[in-house]
Amino acid sequence: MQRRRCTSVRRHHHHHYSAESEMETTDSEAEMMRCISCQEDYDARDAGTCKECYEEANETEEELKREIDDLKAKVAFLRFSSPIDSPLQLQASRFLPPCFSDVVLVASHDSSDSSAAVPIPAHKAVLVSRSPVFRAMLENEMEESRSGTIKISDASYEALRAFVNYLYTAEACLDEQMACDLLVLAEKYQVKHLKTYCERFLVSKLNWDNSVMSYAFAQQHNAKHMLEAALSMITDNMDKLTKREEYLELKAKDPRLVVEIYEAYLSKQVNTAAHKDSSQKT
Amino acid sequence: MQRRRCTSVRRHHHHHYSAESEMETTDSEAEMMRCISCQEDYDARDAGTCKECYEEANETEEELKREIDDLKAKVAFLRFSSPIDSPLQLQASRFLPPCFSDVVLVASHDSSDSSAAVPIPAHKAVLVSRSPVFRAMLENEMEESRSGTIKISDASYEALRAFVNYLYTAEACLDEQMACDLLVLAEKYQVKHLKTYCERFLVSKLNWDNSVMSYAFAQQHNAKHMLEAALSMITDNMDKLTKREEYLELKAKDPRLVVEIYEAYLSKQVNTAAHKDSSQKT
Numbered sequence A, B: 001m002q003r004r005r006c007t008s009v010r011r012h013h014h015h016h017y018s019a020e021s022e023m024e025t026t027d028s029e030a031e032m033m034r035c036i037s038c039q040e041d042y043d044a045r046d047a048g049t050c051k052e053c054y055e056e057a058n059e060t061e062e063e064l065k066r067e068i069d070d071l072k073a074k075v076a077f078l079r080f081s082s083p084i085d086s087p088l089q090l091q092a093s094r095f096l097p098p099c100f101s102d103v104v105l106v107a108s109h110d111s112s113d114s115s116a117a118v119p120i121p122a123h124k125a126v127l128v129s130r131s132p133v134f135r136a137m138l139e140n141e142m143e144e145s146r147s148g149t150i151k152i153s154d155a156s157y158e159a160l161r162a163f164v165n166y167l168y169t170a171e172a173c174l175d176e177q178m179a180c181d182l183l184v185l186a187e188k189y190q191v192k193h194l195k196t197y198c199e200r201f202l203v204s205k206l207n208w209d210n211s212v213m214s215y216a217f218a219q220q221h222n223a224k225h226m227l228e229a230a231l232s233m234i235t236d237n238m239d240k241l242t243k244r245e246e247y248l249e250l251k252a253k254d255p256r257l258v259v260e261i262y263e264a265y266l267s268k269q270v271n272t273a274a275h276k277d278s279s280q281k282t
Helices: A004-021 A023-031 A049-078 A124-130 A132-139 A143-147 A156-171 A176-188 A192-204 A210-219 A222-233 A245-253 A255-281 B002-020 B022-032 B051-078 B124-130 B131-138 B143-147 B155-171 B178-187 B192-205 B211-220 B224-235 B243-252 B255-281
Strands: A045-051 A101-106 A120-122 A149-152 B045-051 B102-105 B121-123 B149-152
Touching: A045 B051, A049 A120, A049 B045, A049 B051, A049 B192, A101 A156, A101 B155, A120 A124, A120 A156, A120 B211, A124 A132, A124 A156, A124 B124, A124 B192, A132 A143, A143 A149, A156 A176, A156 A192, A192 A222, A210 A245, A210 A255, A222 A255, B002 B211, B045 B051, B102 B155, B121 B124, B121 B155, B124 B131, B124 B149, B124 B155, B124 B255, B131 B143, B143 B149, B155 B178, B155 B192, B178 B255, B192 B224, B211 B224, B224 B255, B243 B255
Parallel strands: A101 A149, B102 B149
Antiparallel strands: A045 B045, A101 A120, B102 B121
């Protein structure tokens, strides 16, 4: 009751003020409201939300932030200390604690390079929990399980190190080369979470210059999001495509992939035409 | 330029409309704006935000939700399959895959109960990564590390099972008893994340009936948030305190804790008095 009376007094005051000032000013002043968030006045055209919805949205934001903090704490709790920080040869010394590893991974990419032979310690339980391929390999008592050594072909020592590290920590420091290397390993050992991570990174780095190579790479390693993004970039620039060196190389090496580019382009043209047609009708 | 002209035309139209209608109506209509969120009209008193801030807040919310999805995926990736689902005696059968455990935990709470002797399989690497107490125990080649058996005193089999499960999954199904049991283990083995989780649950279940017991429990197990919450509830109801049975028990068993209740009450009274005093002066 008290509140209503207050309002009518305020309105009355407003009227009084209106009578004193010019008509043009009154109209726009009556329309003005102050934004709680940016503290600037706004008129009907720029109206956002009422106070209640603003407060609700604020509460939601606070809740979401709390949830994020909780999830971050959970990630920190679940994250493993990577066994890579204490490689086997150092574990023998009494300065570093043991990591209780029961298996090693060896990159057999470049056997000429002596560093390739450095084994990376790991835990069967971790590998099995992160990759269905390692699970099948280790649980079925295959050679790798008995020997305690898993050979990873076609991977550099650095890439394998980063791969194992990701299995323990869900973290990787990516550049384009490392993202490609890790995507290949993630696809091979079916570590979906890592594959998504690499794909996102590579899509963010996509440009006209690397689009054809990215397209071929995505095809080869079954990276669908990256494939779509690269294909879309290529078909948007068809007029420049045939002059590119990578195009000629791809045509020679894998003409089927070139055919798929043309098919995607054609289907895009048909869709665009259909869209234009339907928008002209309405 | 085009936009400005539009605006002035609209304003002009508005003027025209105002002239036709009653003054009172015009004023309140001009003040009304439509909330984008709840679709209801609001006036100056209930103004929330302008459109720009609303859209910005919306974007922030979307971003936070994406971050939550990413973090949830990370948690799912980092979460371990608990070794408890495949206890040792079943692992011998060929139907369940091995979990590659290298240590067992045994609850030595009630040795008369035969189920207490059931060992719970685990991995040294996991225990070490979650608890500094297990780390010291296992890395320093103490008896537990050599024998591969860790005896956990004063814990039921169920509590230990839930404890180990939490170390692998960061999940626990709590009731008040289980939250107390897990808090005790979390404090003993310094698993902070679990302790916070149990404490939050117990604080949410705090009421006048369990406040004195909760206070004593929190004191004993160094649960500061729970202690503060319980103490605050007790000192808010001092007039009823001395009639409570738990109070008499606590006074007999641990009079120091009762003294601390009175000290907290006194300090609260002094603070309240000081607050009143300063607000009267202003």
